[in-house]
Amino acid sequence: MRGLVVLAVCGATSVASANNLRCKPCTLPILGAHVQVEGSIDDAPFAVQLLGKTPLFQLGRIELRDVRIVAHDRGHGIDACVAGNVAGGRLTACTRLPPSLGGIEGMHAADIRWTLARGPVTGKGSAHLAWSTRGVRIDHGHVELATAARSFGTAALGAATIHAEVEGDLSHLALEVRGEARLASLDAAALHLRDIVLPLALHEDHAMATTREPLRAQIASAWFELGSRTATLATPTLVVHDATPFAWTGFLSDPHELSWSALSGLPKYFVAVRRDSTSESGLSSAPSRVPATTGNWNTPNTLASAQ
Helix, strand or coil, X not given: CHHHHHHHHHCXXXXXXXXXXXXXXXXXEECCEEEEEXXXXXXXXEEEEEEEEEEEEEECCEEEEEEEEEEEEECCEEEEEXXXXXXXXXXXXXXXXXXXXXXXXCXXXXXXXXXXXXXXXXXXXXXXXXXXXXXXXXXXXXXXXXXXXXXXXXXXXXCEEEEEEEEEECCCCEEEEEEEEEEEEEEECCEEEEEEEEEEEEEEECCEEEXXXXXXXXXEXXXXXXXXXXXXXXXXXXXXXXXXXXXXXXXXXXXXXXEEXXXXXXXXXXXXXXXXXXXXXXXXXXXXXXXXXXXXXXXXXXXXXXX
8 A cells, every 4th residue: 555655646757665665756745745855765674765855845834945855764763854945044953753654654743953044043942843733833942043243224233142932833823932132232323232131021923922011121231422421321221112012023113212220421411302313413403301310212212412
């Protein structure tokens, strides 16, 4: 029966029997994708040497393109890896499969390790994936991501890292995320922040995120450059987003509030002026006095400046 099924799938360029398969190439269905495969599978003794490719491989809502699949028997199991392009980089995910065709056919879960390279975001991680007719679920997911320094308009962001634990429905991107994000620096006009740490506890649903409380970052040091003066902020904190749902696509353009308990390096009062996006300097001429001992800065709407 297995030989007949394999012959029907593979066509004239393959040779199959009850105990082995030779593909040059075969077309095999793997998790819903039609994969062109070259290599061999032997049942007695069990041995696998396969190399596959497909233009598109979908795992839940994650799409990999220009995909390569490699499988080799290694002692008591099969080492299998899938590599594909995603998010501007190359994702490689590997797992250990059972050492028999029957064991592989009966699989409904796997432990994987993955790396992401050659893109604006790099990283690595691990997860337990389970699949059924209802979709794909991720448990015990560990994520480590990093980005190099970059600029967005007039804002310059330093190197950033994310360490998080992830679980939930991968097919519908309904995920619980807990962890921490770190940003080495942020420089936006006169504002300068260093060593920003943001605890993460949010629910991801498709492209929308929801938090139970505002995302509040701690900052090691912060200051304004105000002409010839430098205003240093004491105990600065940054509310990155309130507790309402938000889309990651608009995250950078949403308001963010910086607050502090005191300022040093300025006279008793400083002037807060509204940013004017049409002016060359970014400042309008409508100042209002604010005590120098406390304050806040709502981006991108307001900016502090010296009197």
